[in-house]
Amino acid sequence: MxxxxxxxxxxxxxxxxxTATEICMAVNDTLREQGQPEVSLQHVEQWIGQGTRELLISALAYVRGWPLQKVRDSDDFPALLARFNQHYATRCATCSxxxxxxxxxxxxxxxxxxxxxxxxxxxxxxxxxxxxxxxxxxxxxxxxxxxxxxxxxxxxxxxxxxxxxxxxxxxxxxxxxxxxxxxxxxxxxxxxxxxxxxxxxxxxxxxxxxxxxxxxxxxxxxxxxxxxxxxxxxxxxxxxxx
CATH class of the missing domain: 3.40.50.1000 (HAD superfamily/HAD-like)
Structure with missing residues (x-):
């Protein structure tokens, strides 16, 4: 054949x-720690596709009202990404x-x-x-x-x-x-x-x-x-x- x-x-x-639900949870876990407003599942679904790093950048840009590049260049982004990775490791496969x-x-x-x-x-x-x-x-x-x-x-x-x-x-x-x-x-x-x-x-x-x-x-x-x-x-x- x-x-x-x-x-x-x-x-x-x-x-x-x-996977959108658990990714959204991990993003909001990270945002809450920083006293930032949470993002919706609908937003996360639109941001999925470029990897979780870029998704977090999109979420931070949205809640801060910043251009994407300003988030990438910000001093606190590496620490936020590390915290997100920890949260996502905990959330991974729990709601997907x-x-x-x-x-x-x-x-x-x-x-x-x-x-x-x-x-x-x-x-x-x-x-x-x-x-x-x-x-x-x-x-x-x-x-x-x-x-x-x-x-x-x-x-x-x-x-x-x-x-x-x-x-x-x-x-x-x-x-x-x-x-x-x-x-x-x-x-x-x-x-x-x-x-x-x-x-x-x-x-x-x-x-x-x-x-x-x-x-x-x-x-x-x-x-x-x-x-x-x-x-x-x-x-x-x-x-x-x-």
């Missing part, structure tokens, strides 16, 4: 796991949930000998902790975090490192995500990108990101693989008959 892709890379937050059908799809792809990887802007240690806590770590052969390389999505370097690691060509690789960042990453890397119909889109309709496909559900990944493999089998039968 001929599968359509030899490598499938997944975004993490909003694609595999719903794996999206429906994720485990079943990962198992099916694994059984078909498809290489599986995570390419996320979430910092590597947070990503590994989240995957492990939800029992997902064992499915993935490779994890690229937002601080693994000198760049992060939508820069294609993380995708290209996965291609090199597994010895897979661009034509045989797929990226599955939930946002315009993921779509841009796939386009920049020259690979196919599919977006799930849920997740964290930064307030932008996902069709505007121009993915190659918007999935009806996560489970559609399996059905699309099955359809392609079935077509490949039929083609071989026709060739043999001819």
């Amino acid at each position: 001929s599968r359509p892709f030899d490598l499938v890379m997944f975004d993490l937050d909003g694609t595999l796991v719903a 949930e794996v999206f429906p059908e994720v485990c079943e799809v990962l198992e099916t792809l694994h059984d078909q000998d498809v290489h599986l990887a995570v390419v996320t802007n979430k910092e590597y240690h947070h990503a590994k902790a989240l995957l492990s806590a939800h029992g997902l770590a064992g499915w993935f052969d490779w994890v690229i975090g937002g601080d693994t390389l000198s760049t992060r999505k939508p820069d294609p370097a993380g995708v290209w490192q996965c291609l090199h690691h597994f010895g897979v060509t661009m034509q045989r690789a797929l990226l599955v995500g939930d946002s315009a960042i993921d779509a841009a990453t796939g386009h920049n890397a020259g690979i196919t990108v599919w977006l799930v119909p849920y997740g964290y889109h930064g307030g932008q309709p996902i069709w505007q990101a121009h993915p190659h496909r918007i999935l009806d559900s996560f489970a559609q990944i399996t059905s699309l693989f099955s359809e392609t493999m079935s077509l490949g089998t039929q083609e071989r039968h026709r060739s043999a008959a001819g």
Whole structure:
């Protein structure tokens, strides 16, 4: 049987796991310690996508009324980031949930000998902790975090490192995500990108990101693989008959 892709890379937050609630809690834990007003879950959902460091910067800029760069350059930011990391380590996997059908799809792809990887802007240690806590770590052969390389999505370097690691060509690789960042990453890397119909889109309709496909559900990944493999089998039968 001929599968359509030899490598499938997944975004993490909003694609595999719903994490906004516990991230919001960790942000507000940090803000309360500083006597700052809390931010809403809706704001956090819009800020997810660039990694937790950038998310904290966005939250601080919002409550202080500062430009983003002023927060980055502020003397107290390193200490605030350290406190946030402590709070998030405590909150991690306490309120998050794996999206429906994720485990079943990962198992099916694994059984078909498809290489599986995570390419996320979430910092590597947070990503590994989240995957492990939800029992997902064992499915993935490779994890690229937002601080693994000198760049992060939508820069294609993380995708290209996965291609090199597994010895897979661009034509045989797929990226599955939930946002315009993921779509841009796939386009920049020259690979196919599919977006799930849920997740964290930064307030932008996902069709505007121009993915190659918007999935009806996560489970559609399996059905699309099955359809392609079935077509490949039929083609071989026709060739043999001819």
